[in-house]
Amino acid sequence: MKRHEPVQVVKTRRDALLARLIGTVPYIGFLGVTIDRRGDELTAVLPFNPKLVGNPALQALHGGATASFLEVTSIVELSWASLWADLEAGVIDPETDALPPLPKTIDFTVDYLRSGLPRDAYARARINRSGRRYASVHVEAWQDNRSRLFAQATGHFLMPPKDDSGNDSSD
């Protein structure tokens, strides 16, 4: 067991994995979503961009842009949470190992609480249940005030099979 690795080694390892996780998905780049990391906690950021507008008169974010942002945040959180233990145990090399397949969305329900303003938006997802095959995630998005959500969503996801070599009898 490694004790007290240099902080920069730890950060580089975690940031390398996160960068690969989001860098490979074209739609994340299309939306312009970035991820802030504090330890294992992720906050997704959707910088305002005029192309995300759904109501030109109000300059409000398109409901589809908001839904996309929430779904992206959920999937990144699920993948990140499933890789974290292996990453910290040194089982996976964040620079070179192939990443597992992404979770697949089964259903996603978005609750639009107020209109999205022409500003940056933030979101955090919480995994309420994560089993071998199914996961349930709740995600919240806000803009200026953390306590004034403008949208929230709940989704169910099919997790990629863990290839613990030949251990798939009851999968």
Add this chain to the structure above:
Amino acid sequence: MPPADPAKIARQFIEAIPFSKALSMSLDEIGDGRAVISMPYDAQLVGDPATGVIHGGAVSALMDTCGGAAVMSHPDMPIATATIDLRIDYMRAASPGQRIRTEASCYHVTRSVAFVRATAWDEDATRPVAAATGAFTFQRAKPKGGTP
């Protein structure tokens, strides 16, 4: 039919929405609380690089837009609408390279709420890729010279 063609106005209105334009959505049919909107496959919208499948969020944007269009075309002629909630069930992955088409219908309206169902297909019209149900606000014009 009034002199201005409502379907044409609706088409221009929807095609002027920046996010819908960014996804190259086109309004194919509209009227009577029902709308059909489609969107071409685009590599920028891929959500899973391993398979080339479009991200669910892009499909959800298409269904949300189509639901809103269906509401706006309702015979009671609302002046505005906004999504209250939208649930999407992803039934299968849309085939990479194929156009995605959504049909939405506003199956019930109350004084202030419209209920919508939508289905999405790729080029195989026999097997839907997604289904959605949603509630939208239904803002009616104030009656002219309204009662006190």
